[in-house]
Amino acid sequence: xxxxxxxxxxxxxxxxxxxxxxxxxxxxxxxxxxxxxxxxxxxxxxxxxxxxxxxxxxxxxxxxxxxxxxxxxxxxxxxxxxxxxxxxxxxxxxxxxxxxxxxxxxxxxxxxxxxxxxxxxxxxxxxxxxxxxxxxxxxxxxxxxxxxxxxxxxxxx
Amino acid sequence: xxxxxxxxxxxxxxxxxxxxxxxxxxxxxxxxxxxxxxxxxxxxxxxxxxxxxxxxxxxxxxxxxxxxxxxxxxxxxxxxxxxxxxxxxxxxxxxxxxxxxxxxxxxxxxxxxxxxxxxxxxxxxxxxxxxxxxxxxxxxxxxxxxxxxxxxxxxxxxxxxxxxxxxxxxxxxxxxxxxxxxxxxxxxxxxxxxxxxxxxxxxxxxxxxxxxxxxxxxxxxxxxxxxxxxxxxxxxxxxxxxxxxxxxxxxxxxxxxxxxxxxxxxxxxxxxxxxxxxxxxxxxxxxxxxxxxxxxxxxxxxxxxxxxxxxxxxxxxxxxxxxxxxxxxxxxxxxxxxxxxxxxxxxxxxxxxxxxxxxxxxxxxxxxxxxxxxxxxxxxxxxxxxxxxxxxxxxxxxxxxxxxxxxxxxxxxxxxxxxxxxxxxxxx
Numbered sequence: 001x002x003x004x005x006x007x008x009x010x011x012x013x014x015x016x017x018x019x020x021x022x023x024x025x026x027x028x029x030x031x032x033x034x035x036x037x038x039x040x041x042x043x044x045x046x047x048x049x050x051x052x053x054x055x056x057x058x059x060x061x062x063x064x065x066x067x068x069x070x071x072x073x074x075x076x077x078x079x080x081x082x083x084x085x086x087x088x089x090x091x092x093x094x095x096x097x098x099x100x101x102x103x104x105x106x107x108x109x110x111x112x113x114x115x116x117x118x119x120x121x122x123x124x125x126x127x128x129x130x131x132x133x134x135x136x137x138x139x140x141x142x143x144x145x146x147x148x149x150x151x152x153x154x155x156x157x
Numbered sequence: 158x159x160x161x162x163x164x165x166x167x168x169x170x171x172x173x174x175x176x177x178x179x180x181x182x183x184x185x186x187x188x189x190x191x192x193x194x195x196x197x198x199x200x201x202x203x204x205x206x207x208x209x210x211x212x213x214x215x216x217x218x219x220x221x222x223x224x225x226x227x228x229x230x231x232x233x234x235x236x237x238x239x240x241x242x243x244x245x246x247x248x249x250x251x252x253x254x255x256x257x258x259x260x261x262x263x264x265x266x267x268x269x270x271x272x273x274x275x276x277x278x279x280x281x282x283x284x285x286x287x288x289x290x291x292x293x294x295x296x297x298x299x300x301x302x303x304x305x306x307x308x309x310x311x312x313x314x315x316x317x318x319x320x321x322x323x324x325x326x327x328x329x330x331x332x333x334x335x336x337x338x339x340x341x342x343x344x345x346x347x348x349x350x351x352x353x354x355x356x357x358x359x360x361x362x363x364x365x366x367x368x369x370x371x372x373x374x375x376x377x378x379x380x381x382x383x384x385x386x387x388x389x390x391x392x393x394x395x396x397x398x399x400x401x402x403x404x405x406x407x408x409x410x411x412x413x414x415x416x417x418x419x420x421x422x423x424x425x426x427x428x429x430x431x432x433x434x435x436x437x438x439x440x441x442x443x444x445x446x447x448x449x450x451x452x453x454x455x456x457x458x459x460x461x462x463x464x465x466x467x468x469x470x471x472x473x474x475x476x477x478x479x480x481x482x483x484x485x486x487x488x489x490x491x492x493x494x495x496x497x498x499x500x501x502x503x504x505x506x507x508x509x510x511x512x513x514x515x516x517x518x519x520x521x522x523x524x525x526x527x528x529x530x531x532x533x534x535x536x537x538x539x540x541x542x543x544x545x546x547x548x549x550x551x552x553x554x555x556x557x558x559x560x561x562x563x564x565x566x567x568x569x570x571x572x573x574x575x576x577x578x579x580x581x582x583x584x585x
Contacts, residue, residue, distance in 0.1 A: 006470040006503070010323070012426070015505040024514045084517065109517045117374065122568055130563050138517040139371040140524065141565070147374070150527040154515050156158055 029053040029157045030082035032075070032101060034131075035093035038115065041145055042088060048149060053157040054078040076104055084109045084155065087132060088148065091116045091141075092124030095131035102135035112136030113151070118143035159510040159526065166530060168325045168507050170422040171207035175537040179529070180206055180402055181294035182536065182543050184303045185421050186431050187222060187282060188212050188289045189319060197239045206293060207424040211235060212282060213255070215242050221255025222291050223279035228259065253277060285309070287317050288431075304548040305404070306576045307417065307435040315435035316449050318456045321465050322420075322498050325507040326403065326428035330420040332497045333405035334525055336383045336397060337518040340366040342496050345486050347410075350493070352434070352445065352454030356411030358557050358585035361385045361393040368395075372520045373567045377401060377550025378528065380574070381521040382566045387559045393585065394566050396574060398553045399525055401532060401545035406555035407455070409584035414441055415555060416455050426506035429464075432456055432494065437554075438581045457494045466495055474499040552576040556583040 008014060031053055033039035039057070046055040056078045057071060079085055085105040089095045091114055102110055112132035117125060125141070133139055140147070159167065170177040185205070192201050193214040200213035202225060211225040211234050225233055227246040234253070237244040243260055245252040251272075252261040257279030265271040280291045281299070286308030292299050307315050322329050332338070340362070347359045368383040378400040387393040395408035406417035419431040432455045434441070441449075452458035457466040468475040474490045476499075481489030490499045515523060528544075535541035544550055556573035560566060567574070573583030 004471050004473045006473045006499075010470055010502050010505055012506050015509075018505075018509070023512060111517050111520070118376075122565070125565050125568070126563060129565055133371075133563075137369060138520050139369075140520050141371070141373040141567070142524075143374040143376075146531070147524065147527055151520065151523050153160075154158060154519075154523040154526070155517075156514065 024156075026052045027084065027156060028082045029084045029086060029152065029155065030056060030078040030105075031086045031088055031152075032056045032078075034087055034089035034095040034098065034128075037090040038088040038093065041115070041148065045149060045152065050152050050157040053152060054081065075101070079105050079108065082108060084111060086111045086113060086152075087136070088113050089115070089128050089132065091120035091128055093128050093131075095128055098131045098135055109138075110136050111151075112139040113148060114139070114141045115145045115148070116143070117141040158513045158515060161511050163526075163530060164507070164510045166533060167510075167526060168327050169425055170326065171425065175533040176529070177206055178294070178536055179533045179543055180422065181292075182298065182300070183294075183402060183546060184283075184285075184290040184292050184300065186288045186319070186419055186429070187291040189317065190284050190287050190289055193220065193289065200235055200237060200239065200244060202233075202235050204423050205291070206422050208293070210280070211237075211244075212289065213237075213239060213244055215239065215244070215255055217242055219255045220282040220284070220289060221257070221279060222282040222289075223253065223255070223257040224277040226277075227251055228275050228277060229262075251275070255279070255282075286315060287312065298542060300546040301548060304551040306437065306552065306554065307415075307433040310435055310437060311440075313440035314437070315433065316414075316441060316446060317431065317433040318449065319429050319431045319464055320457050320459070320494065320498075321423070321463075322428050322430045322502065323426070323470060323506075324428070324502045324504060325425055326420045326422040328501050328504055328508045329428050329430055329498070330403045330405070330418075331522050331525070332501055333418050333420070334379075334381055334397065334399045334521045335519070336368075336370060336381050336395070336521065340368070342487055342500070343493050345484070346493055350453055351448045352413055352416075353410050356413065356585065358393060358395070358410055361387060361585075362395075370518055370520070371566065372524050373565070374524065374528075375567065377545045377547070377553070378404075379521065379524050380567055384566075390562055391559050392562055394556070394558050394560055394570065396556045396558070396566060396570060398555055398574065399521070400550055400553060401528060401543055404545070404551075406553070408555040408557045409582045410557065411584055412436075412581075413584075414445060415582050415584075417555070418455070430494070430498065436582075437576075438579060452492060452494075455494050457492060466498065468492070468495045468499075470499075470502055554582060557585045558583050559585060 197216035203210045209225040243252040250263040257277035259272040259275035262272040365385040371382040403420040414434040416434045476489040532543035
């Protein structure tokens with residue numbers, strides 16, 4: 001009996017003939033920390049060499065969001081260069097500027113990442129969630145912090 | 158994407174592999190209990206985690222799962238004679254009990270102790286619900302028996318089927334946590350499938366084909382919440398739990414039975430897709446059972462005498478291009494299970510994840526991979542036993558609920574997401 005098209009095409013032997021040419025051009029991500037702990041984490045991530053990611057405001061020190069008005073150009077440049085924007089917050093972060101940043105990221109995919117959710121006080125989690133949920137196309141509540149690097153790598157950052 | 162070495166780690170489950178050790182930390186479904194229906198009946202060949210095994214039930218009713226091949230000359234004991242508390246190789250009469258212990262070597266004097274030195278590798282085989290479960294790991298690390306609700310409710314309330322899927326376990330399982338494909342591939346099912354249709358929640362689904370997703374980590378795995386707008390500014394949530402290593406539950410619809418899956422490696426290029434339907438508080442109706450046996454919902458019909466789906470790669474999944482054009486089915490393949498399986502098998506035996514381009518809605522898949530790889534490494538390198546073994550991790554439910562807009566669904570729906578004996582599923 002001859003093989004069906006599907007049976008032949010899904011064999012291990014046929015897998016050798018799959019094209020190996022690139023099937024996508026690099027994407028850019030912008031990671032924007034929403035609180036000091038997230039900023040410290042982003043500093044470490046930046047050192048890991050994610051070539052297609054801009055980590056915003058890492059050298060600005062804590063309270064950088066309080067002084068956003070003076071730094072809008074750098075933030076906007078990072079957002080405009082990106083296809084995906086990641087707002088990084090630890091549970092309890094006010095993330096009050098999420099709406100402003102989401103507005104700047106209009107037309108881009110916005111991922112909200114809330115870290116340290118395990119054991120966080122419900123009101124703290126709700127606070128961060130309320131800030132990010134209205135704007136994020138995808139919201140992730142991770143128990144710890146190691147997920148961020150895994151996600152960036154999976155997204156070819 | 159995964160790097161090649163990560164993909165290898167995730168997909169290889171044979172003896173000695175890191176992911177194989179992870180799977181060997183759990184009780185996994187091995188056979189349907191109906192496959193060994195009577196004491197002293199014929200044995201059944203079983204391949205699990207790339208190990209060729211034989212399942213049988215001796216003349217006293219004890220279950221056994223052991224190396225398929227006789228220790229003497231390598232004959233398959235599938236040809237064995239099941240007689241008087243043991244399975245006898247038909248070649249030279251060596252006889253084994255359900256623990257794999259050789260109890261008789263006819264050519265050797267009984268008193269010389271030869272047969273006591275012969276023992277086939279064997280694993281425990283235990284019935285819980287309508288499934289025979291096995292644990293293939295170190296005996297000293299054997300976890301408590303499975304506590305999944307579908308396997309613990311009375312027999313009249315539950316139905317389980319299995320089918321062979323001809324691809325690696327992980328690409329099959331990833332379909333179960335990829336909630337974003339449902340609005341496309343399965344869009345016809347909400348109106349037509351007898352095990353889905355009629356629920357109020359379906360209207361939310363049909364009105365909004367672009368839900369917003371939230372992925373929430375939990376100790377045993379994760380929840381994937383798909384959110385759509387409901388009335389009065391509230392959200393309609395469909396919440397899918399994934400528990401390590403490969404258990405998922407589909408959020409319920411109305412009072413229909415709740416369904417879910419296990420994906421268990423047969424070898425690295427084939428897996429069992431286990432599919433269950435149950436109702437927490439009532440017996441399944443005769444009509445529901447008939448629908449399940451007829452291949453509706455998440456079940457399939459079979460090539461007679463096998464667990465291979467009737468629609469399979471050898472007949473191009475009975476693809477119906479006219480039905481696709483009419484919109485009866487989105488891919489032209491009928492039935493939810495084979496709509497998934499046909500596409501997952503089309504990826505090839507083990508999909509090359511180095512060439513993927515994942516997007517934000519794939520965060521459930523990304524998180525599940527992250528958890529699996531992390532747990533496999535921790536077990537292999539430090540001996541840390543993985544999550545998902547504890548009863549507390551297994552006593553979860555999926556849920557379909559309407560919640561206020563500002564609450565974390567894991568907390569707001571906490572009661573709905575855990576097993577409550579005597580309480581129905583939370584559904585819309």
